[in-house]
Amino acid sequence: MSINMHSASSPVFVKMLGNMLHWLQLARTHAETKKFDTSVYLGLRLAPDMLPFSRQIQIASDAAKGCVARLAGIEIPKWEDNEATMDELEARVRRTIDFVNSVPAEQLIGSEERVIELVMRNGTVLKYSGEDFLRHYATPNFYFHVTTTYALLRHAGVSLGKPDYLGR
Amino acid sequence: MSINMHSASSPVFVKMLGNMLHWLQLARTHAETKKFDTSVYLGLRLAPDMLPFSRQIQIASDAAKGCVARLAGIEIPKWEDNEATMDELEARVRRTIDFVNSVPAEQLIGSEERVIELVMRNGTVLKYSGEDFLRHYATPNFYFHVTTTYALLRHAGVSLGKPDYLGR
Numbered sequence: 001m002s003i004n005m006h007s008a009s010s011p012v013f014v015k016m017l018g019n020m021l022h023w024l025q026l027a028r029t030h031a032e033t034k035k036f037d038t039s040v041y042l043g044l045r046l047a048p049d050m051l052p053f054s055r056q057i058q059i060a061s062d063a064a065k066g067c068v069a070r071l072a073g074i075e076i077p078k079w080e081d082n083e084a085t086m087d088e089l090e091a092r093v094r095r096t097i098d099f100v101n102s103v104p105a106e107q108l109i110g111s112e113e114r115v116i117e118l119v120m121r122n123g124t125v126l127k128y129s130g131e132d133f134l135r136h137y138a139t140p141n142f143y144f145h146v147t148t149t150y151a152l153l154r155h156a157g158v159s160l161g162k163p164d165y166l167g168r
Numbered sequence: 169m170s171i172n173m174h175s176a177s178s179p180v181f182v183k184m185l186g187n188m189l190h191w192l193q194l195a196r197t198h199a200e201t202k203k204f205d206t207s208v209y210l211g212l213r214l215a216p217d218m219l220p221f222s223r224q225i226q227i228a229s230d231a232a233k234g235c236v237a238r239l240a241g242i243e244i245p246k247w248e249d250n251e252a253t254m255d256e257l258e259a260r261v262r263r264t265i266d267f268v269n270s271v272p273a274e275q276l277i278g279s280e281e282r283v284i285e286l287v288m289r290n291g292t293v294l295k296y297s298g299e300d301f302l303r304h305y306a307t308p309n310f311y312f313h314v315t316t317t318y319a320l321l322r323h324a325g326v327s328l329g330k331p332d333y334l335g336r
Contacts, residue, residue, distance in 0.1 A: 003280055003299050008176055012303050046214075047322045112171055126336070131171050135180050140334055143311035150312075151319050154215045166308055168294070 005071055006108035009134055010100050013064035016146050017097050019167035020060070023153055023160055024090055030158045038086040044152045053152050055081070057089050060145035061096040067138035068100050070116050071130055072107035173239055174276035177302055178268050181232035184314050185265050187335035188228070191321055191328055192258055198326045206254040212320045221320050223249070225257050228313035229264040235306035236268050238284050239298055240275035 001007070031038045042054040051059070058081045069076040077099055083089045114130035118137070128137060150165055169175070199206045210222040219227070226249045237244040245267055251257045282298035286305070296305060315333075322328055 001280065003171055003173055003176060005171055007299065008171055008303060015304060016308065046319050050322060112169065131175065135176060136183060137334065139307070140184065140311065143308065144315050144333055147312050147315035148319060151214050151316060154218060162312070165312055166305060
């Protein structure tokens, strides 16, 4: 089968978000062993002017749901970014996987030339074709926040390796 | 035009590696301002048991050239991982971009079902279809090392933001 706009997006998000749930499980075990509360993770940052752990997960979620909804031409689910515990962050990841899986492949296939307009926080409008949006905006942005989440856990001493990252 | 195995791989690597050259330039400026030698960057690690900065860049390079060569069914260029200065790391990134650009799109298009076998360091053989190799191995691995490079520079105080990461 040929690669298409569904096969290049939804299964990627679902797989990496599933891997992330596995990292969060290992983070729980680490916290138990070291006897600290998992809520400590939520505020960790790689640099003082980088977003904290909880925001990294929320934005990875946003990147995935926003990409799939935009390519499919449906409304992006709006979720409050109010996760304050590890349980709630895990639920957010699961809800994202469920949403991505709920959008039929046919709604994404053929979206290469769909016009995608992104309004930035400063009001600038970025305009992409569907394919450029997927490969030069949504995917790198998704991986940015997924990898930063992983890096924060590694930094915090959680025992993770490349096979956990890739999900083999 | 429809998404294909070339459009979903080579232009992604070329764009992000180009962005990386821009980050390295900002890292040079930062080192000049703070009066330290750029070679200091090469040994930085996010955690004691994570690979240092120079290896992150070498492996991002390997992920890109390995992916394109494997999908095209040509020999992977073998380069010694002996970069010991910022100049040499930048040259490595440029050489990677040149190699990726040198492989004609036609050699990658249609490689979805090509059988890709990866021999791991422990001898295990991982077997992928071309498309699964691209989306579930090469791309996440590439972004892992690209984002970790970015995170190390942010951690070192280099002034970088999401627009630099995405290359807008």
